[in-house]
Amino acid sequence: MTSLAATDANVILKGEPGSGKLTLVRGMHLYKNPQAPIVVVDCSAGKSAHEELRTALDSAATTIVLRRIDRLDASTDELFADLISADQHRYPARWIVATTSTDGDALQNSALAEHFIATVEVPALRHHPDDIPDIIRMHLAPHRETAFSDDTMRTLKKYHWPGNVRELVDTLKHVLRAKPAGTIAVADLPSALSSAPRRTMTAMERAERDAIVAALRDSGGNRVAAAKLLGIARSSLYRKIDTFGIHV
Structure with a gap:
């Protein structure tokens, strides 16, 4: 995980509920840039999640966490993918980390998931x-x-x-x-x-x-x-x- 943080690689963290995925991201953010803000967007918030992401991308945050991306419906997934794609063409690109508790194939057809280069399993305690x-x-x-x-x-x-x-x-x-x-x-x-x-x-x-x-x-x-x-x-x-x- 430290090596991924050092290379700015966008990553999906997968693990059981409560396994400490968000805590791990916060720790890696402090390792990368302790002075910069981090923003967490709750993807289970429905339509408001899209506005939350827009606000996050307009902020000074260097790390954006997309929490529970498996909760996004198909249309919102596409909107998120477009926003993240535009942001990643800027310099410097933000570090985007997503979390999911899904063990199945909920992300197989996700356009957003294509913007992450790795999936890291966070083990149960x-x-x-x-x-x-x-x-x-x-x-x-x-x-x-x-x-x-x-x-x-x-x-x-x-x-x-x-x-x-x-x-x-x-x-x-x-x-x-x-x-x-x-x-x-x-x-x-x-x-x-x-x-x-x-x-x-x-x-x-x-x-x-x-x-x-x-x-x-x-x-x-x-x-x-x-x-x-x-x-x-x-x-x-x-x-x-x-x-x-x-x-x-």
């Missing part, structure tokens, strides 16, 4: 958990006296993060509201982060899962003690731990 500490540092206020214990960081890395970077950031905000400073322990994390179920759980199952996680945390991971706290047989606890994919 579960595929690069070792980046979680860096992502957290990016979203912590400077000089904030907050740390994460080793057990907490291991729990964060084990979780499958279906909502990707967006879910991680939301979780961080939730945790810091409850504990603004100090060391974040596993017990400070939402119960869901200690579970990786094989299927979508019902509301009743989520409540049951949360109770089991709380008991295991209170008993320091001792399953015999946790079963006593819950008032259930050890065999039942073991079965539910397996069913809900609990790791504490």
Whole structure:
């Protein structure tokens, strides 16, 4: 991605919702030209998106992000393609980056897509958990006296993060509201982060899962003690731990 930013190559970023595509673009823009503005155009905004792009192209922005280009209808796609084509014949040409969450062929017949020379896959957070500490540092206020214990960081890395970077950031905000400073322990994390179920759980199952996680945390991971706290047989606890994919 850094090499693409250095060559001004227009690029499409493809990835799951919340995988950090826009964050990545902003980071690369700062790498390229930290003093210049960046403009994000939401292509899902309908007719107003066309005017947003016109305004962006009339601005001093050196990077323009076309967010969710898979949401453009055919007529708007053509209009966008014409505007971008005219802009790219100017000097210096702006860096145009598009984002899409589409895995199918929504862009196969797109005239706009022809103005991008590469597509970069942005991996889901579960595929690069070792980046979680860096992502957290990016979203912590400077000089904030907050740390994460080793057990907490291991729990964060084990979780499958279906909502990707967006879910991680939301979780961080939730945790810091409850504990603004100090060391974040596993017990400070939402119960869901200690579970990786094989299927979508019902509301009743989520409540049951949360109770089991709380008991295991209170008993320091001792399953015999946790079963006593819950008032259930050890065999039942073991079965539910397996069913809900609990790791504490």
